[in-house]
Amino acid sequence: MEIHKYEKIWFAAALVLVVLFISSVAYGAVGAGIQMVDDEGGEINPNEIGDHPTFEGYQDVAGTEASVTQVNESHYEAQIQANHPNFFPGEITVPEGSTVTFYITAGDVIHSYDIVGTNVNTMVIPGQIAELTAEFEEPNEYGVVCSEYCGELHHEMEGMVNVVSEEEWEENYTDDLITIDERGGDN
Amino acid sequence: MAVFADRYPDEAKVVRAALASSFLALLIGGAMGPLQTLHRIDYLRIMPSETYYTVLTLHGVALVILFTIFFLVGFYQWAITDSLDRPSEDIRVTWLWYGLMTAGAAMASIAILGGFTDATDISASVLFTFYAPLEAHWLFYAGLTTFIVGTWVAGADWFRSWWNWKKENKGEKTPLRTFMVLTTMLMWYLATIGVAAAVLLFLLPWSLGIIDSVNPLLTRTLFWYFGHPVVYFWLLPVYMIWYVILPQIAGGRLFSDALARIVFVLFLVLSVPVGIHHQYLDPGIAEGFKFLSASNTMFLLLPSLLTAFTVVASIEHGARQRGGEGYFRWLTALPWRNPAFTGMALAGLMFAAAGFSGMVNAGMNLNYLVHNTMWVPGHFHLTVGTAVALTIMAVTYWFLPRITGNPIFSMRLGLVQVLTWFVGMVLMSNAMHRVGVGGEPRRTADPFYDFEFEGVIGSIGELHLQIGIGAIILTLSLVLFFIHLIFSWFGISATTKITSEAPIRKPLSGKEHAPAVLENFRLWVAIAAVLIVLVYTIPIASIIAEGGLFGPDVSPVRPDHAPLFSLSGLATEWVVAGLAGAVGAIAAIAGVLR
Amino acid sequence: MATEQPAADQTDDIQREIGHDEYDPIGTLALVFIYFIIVSMLWIFVYFVEFLPRISPMVVF
Secondary structure, three states, X not given: OOOOHHHHHHHHHHHHHHHHHHHHHHHHHHOOOOOOOOHHXXXXXXXXXXXXXXXXXXXXXHOOOOOOEEEEOOEEEEEEEEEOOEEEOOEEEEEOOEEEEEEEEEOOOOEEEEEOOOOOEEEEOOOEOEEEEXXXXXXXXXXXXXXXXXXXXXXXXEEEEEEXXXXXXXXXXXXXXXXXXXXOOOO | OEOHHHHOHHHHHHHHHHHHHHHXXXXXXXXXXXXXXHHHOOOOOOOOHHHHHHHHHHHHHHHHHHHHHHHHHHHHHHHHHHHHOOOOOOHHHHHHHHHHXXXXXXXXXXXXXXXXXXXXXXXXXXXXXXXXXXXXXXXXXXXXXXHHHHHHHHHHHHHHHHHHHHHHOOOOOOOHHHHHHHXXXXXXXXXXXXXXXXXXXHHHHXXXXXXXXXXXXXXXXXXXXHHOXXXXXXXXXXXXXXXXXXXXHHOOOOOEHXXXXXXXXXXXXXXXXXXXXXXXXXXXXXXXXXXHHHHHHHHOHHHXXXXXXXXXXXXXXXXXXXXXXXXXXXXXXXXXXXXXXXHHHHHHHHHHHHHHHHHHXXXXXXXXXXXXXXXXXXXXXXXXXXXXXXXXXXXXXXXXXXHHOOOOOOHHHHHHHHHHHHXXXXXXXXXXXXXXXXXXXXXXXXXXXXXXXXXXXXXXXXXXXHHHHHHHHHHHHHHHHHHXXXXXXXXXXXXXXXXXXXXXXXXXXXXXXXXXXXXXXXHHHHHHHXXXXXXXXXXXXXXXXXXXXXXXXXXXXXOOOOOOEOOXXXXXXXXXXXXXXXHHHHHHHHHHHO | OOEEEEOOOOHHHOOOOOOOOOOOOHHXXXXXXXXXXXXXXXXXXXXXXXXXXOOOOOEOO
């Protein structure tokens, strides 16, 4: 077979590009520690979400000011259910400098939970629990959108993640805060 | 050599029929484009936001399924007949697959159009991806199935031609164009297993009430098993055009026949085991399989990067034969006044840009940044919306005389048409990418929330304006294309007939230099199958083991639609059915009459 | 009635025939080299400048 030497040079360069891309992605995963959403969250019956250990008592948590469960001093978890066209709870609040584990599932169709301007972004699939953990350093108000078409009111589906200062947290959100032991469940 | 339409009049009729169906789908799908763009950016809203999703479904299905695949079958029928230089084995079989595809297209279209009225319970506002538990009327799934079965019969028809040709030409290498058709179809057979399984085992019985529940992650995974290779089904006919026709128009010869074949074999082997890269952010799939898919996808860049070299080198050969000199000055020696050349060259340029945004999509963890944002439609309006669509429009200026015997109405008008498409898409796609990085989601009627998106270089408002202007320019380009198409197709105001055509020039390095192993299709299919098994067995087994074959009691959800018009039930049903039936009928009649 | 003509292929403009052995696609090499540079720079920019440092919160576990 005849292959021109210039084309051989280009083929080598193309391989370099491929290696560059794959190694960047591998570096992001291993070096920078960015984990993909995976199968850790497990399965759930979408008709009996509250009965699943991960979601036990989540309606009560949604009734509190912060709508999150405290795991320890700086770690919180948020159980969120997506149902066209709402997230429940729609708004959650955490203090600055906290680590938050999200458990998100759907009661009807496929949705997504995308915290705009961040890389917290996951598909939400009935029968599956999407589990992902993120660190929130600075106070900020993040908008959340459902970015997967889920029905005729899809465009109305939004939420909010408030990251508040230490002082504001102490003042407004700790009174009715539910801890992991109080809520039950096995996380 | 006599023109194709005179050498093979029966086959030319099928080619024209398929092209007519393809362009009708382009017209309908294209017309939805400005409706939804202007609605989305809130410049002009003539429908309720609920209806946006029906319009979007029509836009997607008509353009990426009907327009592209009807073009493919017409063009491939020409490629087989012309390159093997033998008529269809049985023209009734050829019409059979065209008929099946048309019937399927009409059924799916009826189902989608039903979403515009509440007179019947027929609707399919589920978008091109039809993710369960969103449910469409069974007619939609049945239509898609019929359409795909039609493409399977077409593939079998072409294989039959090739087998008979081989019997009569023992020891000869398969002509390049036939080789490309066969590898594409083998890839397609492997790819459509996924969608066939999703539809026939789960979605169709579910929509008919035979089974109560499906596993949404399983049907979604099966969809993407098919959903990524389908993009190569759009792309490979375009690659054939770039390899075979573009050098011809540039006045050159294909640089290397062997490399072109290698590229098609690479697509056959690598196209399917990458679908999980559409599911990077799905729960229920282990990260290792996502990384495997990412690596495969990156290797899939190789055939496209090789194509870039081979095709540009073939064009440069033309430029030098036309007197071009220097490192870059040869570019000015190319036939830029010819819309077929300019359209394809610009399509290729946009595809190079799309290569980059595709690399970002493929970059696994980097996908967190852009997943389901406007970046993604920005990307595929460069690939299928320009590399494919603009090449198809451009090649029409070369192809039409060969299948109709009528000359092109006006090359200058054609040049304006391809240039406006390019300009419109540069504006629209560039702005779509940028609002995407700012976080604006795709597939939404009304991307205005209680919070603001932050644009990257330029405000969201400015970028929306760019998207709107781009969409309007694209619409104008489409109108020009159709005016021109009708004049050229029917020879309106033509004073001459096209009676002869130049044969395709031989490659610089011909097929005698292509290794014989490339023709060993069994080997390549076997390798592709092994890769598919490696990449998909464990994820699918684990989805079934964990979530159950039919999922945890997941009921169908039919998206509600705000009707655009209400008539008495039966009357509307007939109007809708009639309109959609006309889709097939007009296409078939237009083809046959010509 | 209609006159007859061939389908145009731009073959009329060919000034010289260049064979396989006398053709080096140096212009192509130059173009793809530029593409290589652009794509690698853009990748490094998007991955290591836009994506990795900018985004807080970061998904860590």
